[in-house]
Amino acid sequence: MHKVSRTFPYEIDGQMMQCIIIGPQSMDLPSYLLQGEKACGYIYEDGSLTKWYWKGLSVVEGERCLYFDPLPLFPFADIATNKRAQALTLVRDLARTLQALPFSFLDLSSGVLPLWRVWGMEDGRLLILPQDLADLFAACSDEETRYFHSSSWVHHGLHQPFTLCDQMTSLLYYAALGFPPFHDRDSREDSFRALPLSLTEIALPHSTIQFVDRTLSMSLTKQRDAVMNMEPQKALSWFLSQTESLQWTLEASETAKSRDSLTAVEACASFLDGQHKRANRYIFWRKKGWLVITLAAVIISVSWFTTNRIQESRKPPYTAGMTPTQIVEAYYDSMNELSLEKMEASLAKGVKNPSSMEVTNLYVTRQTRQAYEGINTQIDPNTWIAEGRPPILMGTFIYGIADLSIEQIGQDRYQATGTMYTPYAYTDEEPEQNAMATPVYTYELKQEFSVELGEREWYEITDIGRASVQPMEKLMVETYVKNSNTALSQ
Numbered sequence: 001m002h003k004v005s006r007t008f009p010y011e012i013d014g015q016m017m018q019c020i021i022i023g024p025q026s027m028d029l030p031s032y033l034l035q036g037e038k039a040c041g042y043i044y045e046d047g048s049l050t051k052w053y054w055k056g057l058s059v060v061e062g063e064r065c066l067y068f069d070p071l072p073l074f075p076f077a078d079i080a081t082n083k084r085a086q087a088l089t090l091v092r093d094l095a096r097t098l099q100a101l102p103f104s105f106l107d108l109s110s111g112v113l114p115l116w117r118v119w120g121m122e123d124g125r126l127l128i129l130p131q132d133l134a135d136l137f138a139a140c141s142d143e144e145t146r147y148f149h150s151s152s153w154v155h156h157g158l159h160q161p162f163t164l165c166d167q168m169t170s171l172l173y174y175a176a177l178g179f180p181p182f183h184d185r186d187s188r189e190d191s192f193r194a195l196p197l198s199l200t201e202i203a204l205p206h207s208t209i210q211f212v213d214r215t216l217s218m219s220l221t222k223q224r225d226a227v228m229n230m231e232p233q234k235a236l237s238w239f240l241s242q243t244e245s246l247q248w249t250l251e252a253s254e255t256a257k258s259r260d261s262l263t264a265v266e267a268c269a270s271f272l273d274g275q276h277k278r279a280n281r282y283i284f285w286r287k288k289g290w291l292v293i294t295l296a297a298v299i300i301s302v303s304w305f306t307t308n309r310i311q312e313s314r315k316p317p318y319t320a321g322m323t324p325t326q327i328v329e330a331y332y333d334s335m336n337e338l339s340l341e342k343m344e345a346s347l348a349k350g351v352k353n354p355s356s357m358e359v360t361n362l363y364v365t366r367q368t369r370q371a372y373e374g375i376n377t378q379i380d381p382n383t384w385i386a387e388g389r390p391p392i393l394m395g396t397f398i399y400g401i402a403d404l405s406i407e408q409i410g411q412d413r414y415q416a417t418g419t420m421y422t423p424y425a426y427t428d429e430e431p432e433q434n435a436m437a438t439p440v441y442t443y444e445l446k447q448e449f450s451v452e453l454g455e456r457e458w459y460e461i462t463d464i465g466r467a468s469v470q471p472m473e474k475l476m477v478e479t480y481v482k483n484s485n486t487a488l489s490q
Contacts, residue, residue, distance in 0.1 A: 004077040004148075005116050005137070010060055012067055017055065019065040020073075020119075023140025027064060029057070039130035042105070044097035052127060064140065066133065072122035077115055077149075079175040080256040087175030088208075088248035090120055095168050095236045097126050107131045108232055111163040114138070114150040152183040155192055155216075159223035164232040165239040169215040172243075176202050178256030181216055186272070189279035191466065193217070195259070199267040208246045215242075274468070281426040281469075317345035320458040324451035325406045327459055328414055331449075336380045336400035338363040348452075348460040354467065362399055369395075375482070381421040391478035397423035398440045398477065412452050412462075420445040420469055427471070437476040443469035 007020045041052040054068040076094070079087040098106065098113070105128075106113065116137045119127040138146055155166050173181045173194065181187065181194035194216045197209045218226070227235035262268040319327050327346050334342035340359050347353060362378065369377045379392060381402040392398065404418035420443040450463035 004075045007073045007075065007119070009070060010065070010067070012058055016070055017067040018070045018073060019058070019060055019067045021060075021063045021065050022057075022137050023064050025059050025062050025064055027140045029064070029136070029140065039132045041127060041129045041133070042097075042101060043125055043127050044093070044100060045125045047096070047100065049097075049100055054133070066136075071119075071127065073119045073127065074122065075116075076118040076120050078120070079171065080178045081254060082252050083120065084175055084250050084252045085248075087172060087250070088243065088246060090126075091168055091171045091175070092240060092243055093124075093126055094118060094171070095164075095239050097128060098164060098233050099236050101128065101233065103231065103233065105130070106233065107134075108163065110150065110154060111158070111160070112150065112153040112167050113164070115153065116149045148180075148183070152180045155182055157192060157220075159220050159227070161227045161230050161232050161235045162218075162223040164236055165227065166215065168236065168239050169212055172208075173197065173212050173216065176200075176204060176212070176250060177259075177262070178253075179259050184259055186275045186279040189282050190275045193275065195262065195268060195271055195275075199265065199271055200262055201265055202250070204249055205247045208248065211242060211246060274470075277427060277471075278468075284426065316456070316458060318342070319346040322346075322459065324412075324414060324459050325408070327451055327461060328406050328416055328449050329404065331461065332401045332404055332416065332418070335359060336382065338366060338378060338399075346459075346461050347464075348454060348462045351460075351462060351464065354464055362397075381419075389477070391480050392438065394438070394479040394481055397438065399423060401445065409448070412450050414449045414451055416445070416447045416449065418445050419443070419472065420467075425474075426469055436479065438479050440475040440477050442472040442475065444472055445469050 005020055005022070007018060009016055010019045011017070012019075038053055041054070043050045043052050052068075054066055056067060058065055058067055074083065076090070079090055083090060114134050114137075117129045117131075117134045119129070121127065138150065141149070153167050153170055155163070155170070158166055170181050176197060177195075177200060182192055187194055194213075196213045197204070198213055202209065226238050230237075259272075263272060319330050322330060330346060331343055334340075334345075335355060338359055340353075340356055340363065343355070343359065344353055366376065366378045369375060375393065375396070377396045379396055379398045381398050381400045384390070384392070384398055385402060398421045400421055401418045402421060404416060407415050407417070409415045422441050422443070423438070425441050426443065445467055446469075447467040448465035449461055451459050452462045454460040
């Protein structure tokens with residue numbers, strides 16, 4: 001269960017006060033946060049704001065506490081437990097409160113409002129604490145508590161005006177499932193992909209589930225269309241209009257659910273397993289620092305040279321005149337050739353190639369070995385299979401896509417399916433200690449493309465989805481020594 005701040009009434013200097021625990025007594029308070037005039041907070045009620053001031057700090061039963069005149073408070077994090085039935089109303093009220101607050105009052109440098117700044121009241125009002133108190137909470141809390149209240153709500157890669165709309169939606173997700181959508185490491189490593197509510201069998205109306213799922217995965221283009229370049233506070237009008245007709249049918253709960261508990265739902269278990277594998281693969285690539293350091297200068301030079309040649313060229317690409325299916329096939333043919341220039345020739349301007357780094361790394365490795373040793377170290381799996389899967393020269397590798405098929409799945413949308421052959425695993429595995437054979441890892445690959453007719457009247461790839469790869473088998477391919485016709489057996 002996540003750690004949330006606790007509030008309680010307590011008598012201080014003969015007067016009944018309301019206290020909020022900010023940390024253990026042993027924690028030293030940052031002196032710079034306690035100097036100068038106390039910043040005010042705000043109480044919101046029925047569209048109006050009232051300034052609010054805290055009284056002081058005290059130690060109660062071994063805990064450092066903030067105290068002030070009595071208020072019927074509860075932590076806003078309770079929307080996942082005993083205030084769960086009111087979650088939609090409370091989150092919409094919070095959006096209205098943030099709209100009404102002075103722009104200078106909110107510090108949105110992190111893109112979100114830390115949850116310990118927000119407190120509900122039993123009479124329907126909301127209290128928003130000033131930023132200096134939020135800094136005090138952060139300074140006196142352990143890492144887990146700081147992460148829950150602040151960092152776990154950060155969603156990277158958003159259109160900046162859309163950030164508060166995203167956080168309000170994340171709060172609804174949290175109220176429904178009991179954990180923030182991007183709290184888990186796997187969801188953050190997996191390009192901030194939340195477990196869809198639609199897979200969880202949660203007892204909410206379809207329209208509510210659809211709104212949460214759609215908003216948390218909304219593209220940058222749609223975010224810009226929704227809120228344009230408004231300030232994040234003003235952009236909350238979009239969130240309020242979109243949630244006005246939604247219904248919330250969940251009941252209060254004593255405890256919040258955990259992400260792991262959803263593995264009992266088959267659809268969730270399948271998604272979480274795939275996400276865990278994708279996250280590990282991304283982490284694995286990040287750890288290949290030795291390759292990045294060794295080849296960084298060459299990669300930058302090659303990428304800059306090829307990208308600029310493509311962008312500056314006014315000639316039609318070699319794919320001009322091809323059908324959409326042929327263009328996708330040409331993309332993978334170029335990938336098998338380790339030709340970044342040919343891969344990107346069919347891309348519309350500004351479209352990112354998710355395989356560019358991998359192809360560039362292998363291209364540089366191949367060209368370096370060819371320059372120094374006079375051998376082509378890369379083998380196209382289609383050629384290798386057509387030749388009957390013979391032994392390969394020691395030190396070479398098999399890389400590319402085989403058994404490729406392209407299917408149209410919607411207007412301008414195509415799905416490629418094939419078998420990926422790589423010389424390394426996409427998940428953490430022990431290195432193979434067999435000098436007589438070289439490992440080849442195979443994966444079932446699925447990847448979606450958008451192919452549209454461009455301004456110059458030929459088809460271009462306008463979007464490439466992240467490849468989904470599922471492990472198939474690891475092959476141990478026999479090798480032979482250069483200038484030897486005899487394969488070394490395993």
